[in-house]
Amino acid sequence: MRPVRQEPPPDPRTSINAWTVGLAGGLIEGAPIRLAAEMALVVDDGDNLHVLPVVTRGPTENVNSLLYLRGIDAAIINSDALDEYKTQVPDIQHRLAYVLNLFPSELHVFVRPEIASLNDLAGKKVNFNTMGPAAAYSGPLIFSRLGLDVEKMFIPHQVALEQMRKGEIAAVVFITSKPVDAFLRGRWDPGFKFLPVPYGSKLEDYYLPAALDATDYPNLIKPGEHVATIAVPTALVAFNWPTNSNRFARVARFVEYLFSRIDRLQASGFDPKWKSINLAATVPGLARFPAAQAWLDGHAGASQASQ
Secondary structure, eight states, X not given: OOOOOOOOOOOHHHHHHHTEEEEEOOOTTSHHHHHHHHHHHHHOOGGGOEEEEEOOSOTTTHHHHHHHSTTOOEEEEEGGGGGGGTTTOTTHHHHEEEEEEEEXXXXXXXXXXXXXXXXXXXXXXXXXXXXXSHHHHHHHHHHHHTTOOOEEEOSOHHHHHHHXXXXXXXXXXXXXXXXXXXXXXXXXXXXXXXXXXXXXXXXXXXXXXXXXXXXXXXXXXXXXXXXXXXXXXXXXXXEOOOTTSHHHHHHHHHHHHHHHTHHHHTSTTSOGGGGGOOTTOOOTTOOBOHHHHHHHHHOHHHHHHTO
């Protein structure tokens, strides 16, 4: 009797890499890396899918990681980060595609009592937080688009808010999901307020209209009042791999698992932002990743249920 031929055991280097997706998250203390870790937990399927969240320098730098860093297939970015790459990567909008609009980061322009409008900030000190968070990149970009020439500062917001109370700084700019604890829990003298930021043609390529109201900041905004502002979409994007490539297949499987298990992320124990996710929401400036669009086309009811 011939001995039964035994197949060699699979090479662990092959199996562990076959269905691994590298996901650039963000700074260790930020919401993006937390969302990346939660996605990785929910979609994990052993050798069939392994998402590897990566701590990075932040959602703005993540565009660079997605374009050039080996092993990165997807990333969480702020949509306006694409503006920086228009010159060096003219086809940037074809090289990347969005999977999911994760959450909006609202622009908060908080000012002292003597400041009545955005134009009053011209030439004055405005803090955009330390380098790295969204405000430090998106804030100056938005101000530039609006034609506001201010004295930009990049110090911790906690320090800037104290200097603002003393009259040393005219305004602080936060770009993050509302409500912000510093405004929600802080006590402010009469006159401290949020300035309205109008949404118009100068901002419509990457931003979305938004508003702040009394339900967000009851100690700063009167009931029934709304402060118009804009929001920077924070999105899950993927490199636009050729559809017949292994890397495309990996991301497509990630999309399938993520979209079909979105209800698990909306359960208790995960970040509350998942509960407001709309799978069908768009991201200004980018096309949707083909596998994500195909899933939505075949699951219209599911995408509506996530709204």
